[in-house]
Amino acid sequence: MPEHRTPAPDLARRAGRRLLHPILVVIIGGLLDAAGEILLKKGANSAPPTSGLLHWLSMYLGVSALASIWTWLGIISYILGLLAWLYVLRFIPISIAFPINNVMHLAVPIAAPVLLHEPVPLLRWFGIGIALSGVLLLLKFVAEAEEKL
Amino acid sequence: MTALAFALCIICQVFLLSGQLLFKHAMDPGNGKGNSTARMFKLLALGILTQTVYFFLWLGLLENHPLTRIYPFEGLNPVMMAILAWLVLKEKLPVKAWIGLALVCVGIGIVSAT
Numbered sequence: 001m002p003e004h005r006t007p008a009p010d011l012a013r014r015a016g017r018r019l020l021h022p023i024l025v026v027i028i029g030g031l032l033d034a035a036g037e038i039l040l041k042k043g044a045n046s047a048p049p050t051s052g053l054l055h056w057l058s059m060y061l062g063v064s065a066l067a068s069i070w071t072w073l074g075i076i077s078y079i080l081g082l083l084a085w086l087y088v089l090r091f092i093p094i095s096i097a098f099p100i101n102n103v104m105h106l107a108v109p110i111a112a113p114v115l116l117h118e119p120v121p122l123l124r125w126f127g128i129g130i131a132l133s134g135v136l137l138l139l140k141f142v143a144e145a146e147e148k149l
Numbered sequence: 150m151t152a153l154a155f156a157l158c159i160i161c162q163v164f165l166l167s168g169q170l171l172f173k174h175a176m177d178p179g180n181g182k183g184n185s186t187a188r189m190f191k192l193l194a195l196g197i198l199t200q201t202v203y204f205f206l207w208l209g210l211l212e213n214h215p216l217t218r219i220y221p222f223e224g225l226n227p228v229m230m231a232i233l234a235w236l237v238l239k240e241k242l243p244v245k246a247w248i249g250l251a252l253v254c255v256g257i258g259i260v261s262a263t
Binding site: 099121123131140 | 170176223227230238240246252
């Protein structure tokens with residue numbers, strides 16, 4: 001491996017022909033992060049149960065949101081997202097993987113009106129569109145790097 | 150927003166980004182051989198520590214400032230990350246990827262500010 005790391009051939013050599021394709025994993029991982037955020041918010045919003053194991057645990061730890069099953073699902077989702085992210089970092093330059101992962105967080109404002117009944121103003125949809133077009137450019141770059149293989 | 154709060158926002162993001170660089174270096178040191186398991190976990194632990202500092206700094210900022218004022222700083226991250234990765238890990242990007250990065254930043258900035 002040469003000392004200077006040009007992403008294109010490097011990327012192609014290491015990312016290509018894998019069962020769990022890193023680009024697929026970075027997208028799934030980003031969506032898991034977004035799901036984690038929504039689940040945590042849902043857990044914080046929901047009325048906690050007044051009995052049962054989770055109620056006891058939340059009293060013991062002093063965090064009322066831990067009484068909700070949604071909060072725990074959110075935490076699991078975050079952990080899976082981190083594992084996916086670490087897998088991705090083995091194969092893709094971080095300057096490419098990071099923005100793709102970041103933009104997947106925009107699934108939160110996209111899902112918020114449906115799942116959390118929060119309104120999304122028009123200008124925000126505009127911002128989502130611009131960010132997604134940026135990611136398409138990045139993905140195009142990755143795809144071209146693979147074709148060179 | 151005071152100069153101090155502004156500086157804290159930037160410092161906060163630097164912690165986030167250096168934690169990510171440590172993660173990257175743990176998983177892929179760039180020599181084609183990978184790290185030994187012990188070294189990988191050491192770097193991962195250091196990365197998690199850095200992310201924890203970020204988390205509490207960010208929590209402190211969130212307590213004292215409205216989200217719409219400080220969240221746009223997160224939008225700067227993709228570009229700051231690319232610059233740091235270029236400086237530290239010697240990752241190079243073509244012009245097309247830089248345009249993509251800029252679009253991502255502008256989009257996230259708009260989403261956070263609205």
